[in-house]
Amino acid sequence: MESAHAIDMPESKKANGSGKGKAAVGAPAAAVATTKATPHPRGGWKKGVAIFDFVLRLAAIGAALGATATMGTADEILPFFTQFFQFEAQYDDFEVFMFFVIANGLVSAYLVLSLPFSILCIVRPHAVGPRLLLLIGDTVMMALTIGAAAAAASVVYLAHSGNPNANWLPICQQFGDFCQSTSSAVVASLIAAALLLILIVLSAFALRRRT
């Protein structure tokens, strides 16, 4: 019945196109052949994007987990101590670094949980729902990652060079190893954020309506 409409009125092709797609889901008739004919070149392109998305996601998991672990284990005890206390620098001496560890842990968890959706996008390259979900989730998580990395970076910068105007002295002369691990963690987190940015742009391209 629906296809009869398409023949009667060629200018309403678009409206019936979606109707045909619906028919293809249900019925194994001749209509199936036509629906499969057009999406195939598109589907190949989108499948490639989806696979690339999956690989980038794995890399981002590595970067975020690395950042979390490096920052979480950053710990240095100086080889001298007074009678009353030891000189020790740990990540939880700085609230910002604690936020960094929590944020990067959250991002790692999100990225692991997003892998099934990414696989779903590989299996069904035209599915809009999971891709939109991934795009929104990635955006929020990129904001979290960048925020944590920038906040930690500004403290690492202060630790390196201090601020004479506020009388904050650099501590990296004493705690060199600690500074090095925190700097590496910030760099790893920024890499994770950059990967998430690429993921967002890829999802946006895959979402657009034409091709």
Place this chain on the structure above:
Amino acid sequence: MESAHAIDMPESKKANGSGKGKAAVGAPAAAVATTKATPHPRGGWKKGVAIFDFVLRLAAIGAALGATATMGTADEILPFFTQFFQFEAQYDDFEVFMFFVIANGLVSAYLVLSLPFSILCIVRPHAVGPRLLLLIGDTVMMALTIGAAAAAASVVYLAHSGNPNANWLPICQQFGDFCQSTSSAVVASLIAAALLLILIVLSAFALRRRT
């Protein structure tokens, strides 16, 4: 014709219902009515999103400009001085605050330049190009805004409460007004970032293929 169909197939009532409504509005020929029937509600929905996008963009310009101005004019001179120097706190005493001013200025400029594209999306709600461009630009600028705001926030936090482990003393007791302006600037910048986040999600919804 149309109404006869509606009687023939009660399960396609919805599709024909909208067609009928349009037929009453415009055209003498039944075929024309059906072609106009489907795109119109979509266009209306997308146009609404585009107008909302424009309004949010104006708000984000306000927030970003406010952040830039507040931080750029943050300046406090203490009412006492020694023979050799005056006690003064300015935004350019902290490299992070200089980065903040530059980043927020850039974001404001980008947002102003993006207004024509937003208007283009209102005029042509189905155009994919400008919307994709806006989505990618918004993502990059959101990353910049969040980074600047988070870095400045961590220094503002240190200025407020210091860090006893690193022997960094709080400076807000002396420079209360300076701290207040920098805190406001950070909040304004975070508002701009949140607006950009909403803009990204809106663009993603408007980009997806099916209405």
